[in-house]
Amino acid sequence: MRVAIVHYWLVSMRGGEKVIEALCDLYPEADIFTLVYDEARVSDTIKKHKVTSSFLQRVPGAIGHYQSLLPLMPFALESLDLSGYDLIISSESGPAKGIIPPPHAAHICYCHSPMRYLWDHYHAYRSSAGMLSRMMMPVLAPMLRTWDVNTSLRVDRFIANSHHVAARISKYYRRPATVVYPPVGIEDFSPSAEVEDFYLCAGQIVSYKRIDLAVEAFTKMGKNLVVIGGGKEQDIARLKRMAGPTITFLGRAPFAVLKEKLAKCRAFVFPGEEDFGIVPVEAMASGRPVVAYGSGGAVETIVPGLTGVLFENQTVEGLIKAIYAFEAREDSFRPDVIRTHAAQFSVRRFRSGIQSVVEEELRLRRSMPFADGKYALAGFTTHDADSLAPLH
Structure with a gap:
């Protein structure tokens, strides 16, 4: 099974990147896709994986000012080629879930939050932004919100990092979410x-x-x-x-x-x-x-x-x-x-929770009709499918 991990941007090591580290440990052969990548500022765990960045990487100053490129991010995400991957795990906050998954792939989104600057924190972000951003946000935000909601349909299963975020997912995307708390390195502290x-x-x-x-x-x-x-x-x-x-x-x-x-x-x-x-x-x-x-x-x-x-x-x-x-x-x-x-918020608990959701989603997909080109429900086999007469 080929696995892809999609993260909004890899330019530091904060909470979202700690989630990526844990996913890298779960799926050591996974490839990583991201909007922009600063290799010097990520951990060795992430560096061990093949990392593919979007065309935004080639924009001068993108690594330092990536947030100002928000209007281009939908185009950049959709330009990432995930053909051939069977399992895609997107780490959403930035955005990340807006990739185009291949039809056969399971796309599971670990959501830290629907994009705050488009939804519940929109007015706070706008009031603290510079003059140009304050002028542009009312023009761009409605289009980006539409794209954000539409791309939620590309996700097969949402995982939220808290019940608080699960409620936001339900409010803005009208989708349920399973809660798996993020990994905290409990053993690193005493x-x-x-x-x-x-x-x-x-x-x-x-x-x-x-x-x-x-x-x-x-x-x-x-x-x-x-x-x-x-x-x-x-x-x-x-x-x-x-x-x-x-x-x-x-x-x-x-x-x-x-x-x-x-x-x-x-x-x-x-x-x-x-x-x-x-x-x-x-x-x-x-x-x-x-x-x-x-x-x-x-x-x-x-x-x-x-x-x-x-x-x-x-x-x-x-x-x-x-x-x-x-x-x-x-x-x-x-x-x-x-x-x-x-x-109870340990890395081990996080890995166990993610594995449980992934295995459940993959089992569900295997039980769906036409899964992998075969009839998989009601005991049908490929030969049964070939013998079925068309309905008129």
């Missing part, structure tokens, strides 16, 4: 015997993650907050302008630094709404509780009172109230219990 007097906020610095809430809240409280993550210079500069002396920015820290800070923080702070949220699970794998906004994937990974605290109002005041509520019972959180809870 609790520390020493906990220091600081809270931690980590992740890509973009507006929807609401790191600004944490910076403002901890500045008001005068409590120590460490922020790890990179982003656009103007976004980082804005956060630094509002930050008081208790806020420390470490930028894009090495993994060793992130691992240490996750294990030694009083709690991990997660003020945004995420589709799943891998870093909070990494914090729990480090034995540390999480203070999170009670929406999105956080409500599926955090157990209030056992592994963290959820707050309802996504405001500075709501976060401050949650921090004080956490501190009132801080000693009741047990690192061993928190880490045990995180284990």
Whole structure:
């Protein structure tokens, strides 16, 4: 069976690329297709596979500014030739599912989210975009939404990375989805015997993650907050302008630094709404509780009172109230219990879930009439098919 893995773009190693790594381990002979590819910024696991990029790779500056090429992405995806592949697994968020699968192939889409900038986060993205993008988005977005919905029909089976995303798939594509949580390298993290007097906020610095809430809240409280993550210079500069002396920015820290800070923080702070949220699970794998906004994937990974605290109002005041509520019972959180809870989101669980869905889909296809050119239902064989008289 020839397997193809399709990912929106391979230019860094974040949550989506960790999914690709796990799929590469499941299917070591699979070929990878992507819109743009920066070999220097992906893992050795991915580099071992044959990677084919689209014609966007040849556009000057595409690797650094791929997101500005969104109007060309449908054409680029449909130009990828997947003839001869029997199983196609697309990793969707960017887009990726819009490839043209051959008729005989099973196309399974692992959906991190329907494209946020076209759907539920459209207005937030537009308001924070530059002048040209703000002008063009109302013109281009309706056409891209139509293409996005139409290409959902090219998918045989959807897998969502959370129930939160499954609800979006149902809303925008009118398709059901099986939930398989993404792989988290639980074994890469461990609790520390020493906990220091600081809270931690980590992740890509973009507006929807609401790191600004944490910076403002901890500045008001005068409590120590460490922020790890990179982003656009103007976004980082804005956060630094509002930050008081208790806020420390470490930028894009090495993994060793992130691992240490996750294990030694009083709690991990997660003020945004995420589709799943891998870093909070990494914090729990480090034995540390999480203070999170009670929406999105956080409500599926955090157990209030056992592994963290959820707050309802996504405001500075709501976060401050949650921090004080956490501190009132801080000693009741047990690192061993928190880490045990995180284990259910392991790489092994992810692989098992993916294998189960793939095997079920392949069994279903084998039972369909005309599968592989044969009658496969009701006990028909190829010879039975040849003997059937046409119906008039």
